[in-house]
Amino acid sequence: MKVKIILISFSFFLITGISFAQKKKEPKSIISEKVGIKKYHSKGDLERMQKGELLVLYIERIESLVKTLPYIAFATKPGVTMSTLGIPNNNDNRKILDNQFEATDDFLETTVNFQKTILPYSDTSSLIAAILFYEETMKSLHEYSEFH
Numbered sequence: 803m804k805v806k807i808i809l810i811s812f813s814f815f816l817i818t819g820i821s822f823a824q825k826k827k828e829p830k831s832i833i834s835e836k837v838g839i840k841k842y843h844s845k846g847d848l849e850r851m852q853k854g855e856l857l858v859l860y861i862e863r864i865e866s867l868v869k870t871l872p873y874i875a876f877a878t879k880p881g882v883t884m885s886t887l888g889i890p891n892n893n894d895n896r897k898i899l900d901n902q903f904e905a906t907d908d909f910l911e912t913t914v915n916f917q918k919t920i921l922p923y924s925d926t927s928s929l930i931a932a933i934l935f936y937e938e939t940m941k942s943l944h945e946y947s948e949f950h
Contacts, residue, residue, distance in 0.1 A: 829883035829891045830899060832876050837869045842937045848930040853922070856929045861917050863936035868910055870943060872902075878943045 839862070848856060870878065876887055884899065885891045921929070 829885040831880050832873050832882050833880045834869055835880045837866050837880060839866055839940050845934060848933060853926055857921055859933050860929055861914055863933060865910055866940060867936060869906060874946060878946050
């Protein structure tokens with residue numbers, strides 16, 4: 803009985819390990835699925851918000867732009883992978899992309915920490931102007947694909 807349980811457990815771990823190993827080789831999206839702005843705002847919408855809400859929107863827009871702008875030569879929306887672009891999905895290229903994502907996450911962590919500390923001192927009207935600018939930039943990125 804113990805032998806059967808051990809064999810079944812070993813088989814389960816082996817199958818699980820193989821399935822995870824194969825998932826790592828799937829092509830990754832160059833732009834994360836989590837990137838994007840759920841809602842664009844008008845100046846009036848923003849003027850009715852509290853400063854804390856504006857700070858959250860400001861930081862979200864920075865994150866979206868930082869995770870999108872470096873890749874506009876490839877794509878402006880999530881879902882495009884190295885394979886769809888004709889880039890070989892080999893270990894070296896996946897490692898380079900993973901390193902890029904890691905560097906971007908490190909940069910964003912530092913930037914967000916800075917923004918959370920310093921941004922509350924900014925003028926509300928400047929925050930609103932910056933949010934509107936970032937949103938217009940994101941809108942124009944979606945229009946950018948029309949130039950191809």
